[in-house]
Amino acid sequence: MQTHKLLGIAMLAALSATAKPCTVDVYVVSVVSRPVGTLVYSARSQVTAMFREIGINVRMRDGNPQPDAAGPCGAPIVVRIEDSTGYDGPSEALAYAMPYHAGTVIHLFLDRVARKSNQPAFLMALLAHVMAHEIGHVLQQIARHSDEGMMKANWSGKDYQAMERKTLPFTPIDVEFIRDGLAKRFTHVAGE
8 A cells, every 4th residue: 555655656746747837948040141030030929829829838039049058848949940952851841850869950941931932921820830840849759740730741732721811730649749748858857
């Protein structure tokens, strides 16, 4: 009986440790030659709102983080806005993150995103969705996609049309994987 009580206490302690709220810091760095200020700033606001809807605090910042900038949610995430020149991956990729390797760096190809539309409102919405999708990969810490919604591997014309009116949702399993990934990041930081 004593063992069960200790096990229960340990499980409650683990749950409370992983349930502590934290803020994920995301730094946005533009390395393209053209000005992107208003577009990126608007997209960043939408990304923050997308994650707020699922109970995740995301703080968007400018520039590169300090080398020792890890907080309670782990290392900061860096979104590099760049052109796809020199990228030898899939030609339809709008961005990529490698959650198993340099898992805190996202490469977002502005030239490819811009080719999707010349309408500023849609361009901002698409940029926000691409950012949120890749941040989702980093937070989940796994390379996987959903059959629908934000974490879908390839968005359809119907998905693009939906983005113009509202944000694509994270599926319940995506939210679960994001929370599990955050718990791992929190545990890793707490254990250091």
